[in-house]
Amino acid sequence: MRVSRLLTKTLREVPSEAETVSHHYLLRSGMVHQIAAGVYAYLPLGWKVLRKIENIIREELDSAGAQEIMMPVLQPLELWEKTQRHHAFGKALFTLTDRRDRTLCLGPTHEEVVTELVRHQVRSYRDLPLLIYQLQTKFRDEPRPRAGLMRVREFTMMDLYSFDTNEEALDISYQKMRKAYRNIYERCGLPTLEVEADSGAIGGKDSHEFMVITDTGEDEVIRCTTCEYAANVEKAESIKPAGERRSLEPVEEVATPGMKSIEEVADFLQVPRNRTMKAVFYSADGNLVFAAIRGDLDVNEIKLKNALKCTELQLASEQQVRLAGLVAGSASPVGLTGVKVVADDSITLGTNFVAGANRPDRHLLNVNYPRDFKVDIMQDIAATRAGYACPRCGHVLTSTRGVEVGHIFKLGTLFSNTLGAFFLDNEGRQQPIVMGCYGIGVGRLMAAAIEQNHDDQGIIWPAPLAPYQVYLCGIGMDKTEVATAADSLYEDLRANGVEVLYDDRAESPGIKFNDADLLGIPLRVVISPRTLKQQGAEVKRRNSKESQIMPLDDLIRQLKSWS
């Protein structure tokens, strides 16, 4: 391609909306163009990169035995009503009405459709296992699109689904996909960290995310400084430090005038925070829920949501709290009735807690579970923070940020059961197909690759993702010998299958070099009067300062060995 004919031009100045590096360079290099919030057009260079990524994905999945299909964007809402996931997605689901007044949605993902599809194709255990995938545009009406391609409302996603006869077979598929994913990221030149992930109220047991570690990442990753443990903060666990164990004292009510927060109460009563009990009120699908946790810890709302198996969870409004007769600042599960209580297991780590008296300005001393109160659910609902102890090895945990570029789940039989995807096993019994799903956001991966590979001058594409391998630069194009030599080298490179972007413009060297750097093409080849004097061309890697003159008559052979 000749730069003079290229649709896009590089921008010297950055559109002011760009905050992150990838957004900045994507716009400035002319790879994408924003059409609306979270909606982008891919321009020639960006589209080439996207297709490179897609093809790497295809090759790796195909070689793992997967089969590519294409499913529709447009999906009947009925299908989503069957699984009730239209509620789980809520407003993020784009819906529309057709001329017959039927409601359709733009698929945010394809579990329903693929299950519906497979249920018609699979009869017997002999048809399994299956790995089916597609590269398709997804639509999600995100509350807040952001950071260029990082979080958008319309995006290309590779989504793969596995179908197996049982959990053991699912695990084989799952491990196969983990391997395929590692290969994909490796070929993309993108180091990723595999972390344990939350699978949501709907998900199954195992779930992992593939994270690119970068400060601009949206997700927080908790990892151990010593062992291999790494998890999304949504899911991360820790060993909670045990509090003091003493013999149980009788409950005693004391006055705590004006003391409401844990800090105030603990200071006032001269007890450590880990001997207090914190109360947090939530509204779970509209019902009031009481969460109890040791005072030195915080509630992880994702864990709480999963414990409650609810779809909507937010802090309860003041009004809700008041109507339930709870006393904010002095609430506890002791003597509480009519409200669901979820407790973090930390309230069993220690004795003789300070808790609210459910009366204004009063607290209780020496509250102990289960002597003094009952709970409906007791499990880990605590937020894990950097500095806590690793659940595996006990060493200290740290926190970093990451971009989620892949997510894999074991779904189990949820979709097959509700949508009726069954097979007959080798004893003729009907069984639900055991499923898994595996997604990669292609545009986001591209953005993450830029976050990870750039300098002050621009992008430094890993060669497998680069839109072109060679940036051919003619300096002094008004001189016939330069133009002729550059033109003929361009034709030679193309004839030899080298992906070459030819800067044939009558621009100054500075402009061309800067554009070459901005676009991040791995190799820059310069033809100028200076190089022609040596019957050669200057070759330079994007990621290196050194250049060298290579003889024109042997250039193509040498270039191939260089890249």
Add this chain to the structure above:
RNA sequence: CGGGGUGUAGCGCAGUAGGUCAGCGCGCAUGGUUUGGGACCAUGAGGUCGGAGGUUCGAGUCCUCUCACCCCGACCA
């Protein structure tokens, strides 16, 4: 959905006690001089100042409403 911010030429911006305020830089076009890290000179094209109402003799500037976009948070199977 809460909080904050921005909309003036393709991009970046200036212009707001209401009165030659339709401007600058970059980019673009034409001509010329330049050519190894974003050159220079000259000439030129390009904007219903996001939109709708209103106040006023007069609105880019003030008021009301509205739309779009960005940032923080909430949210993100």
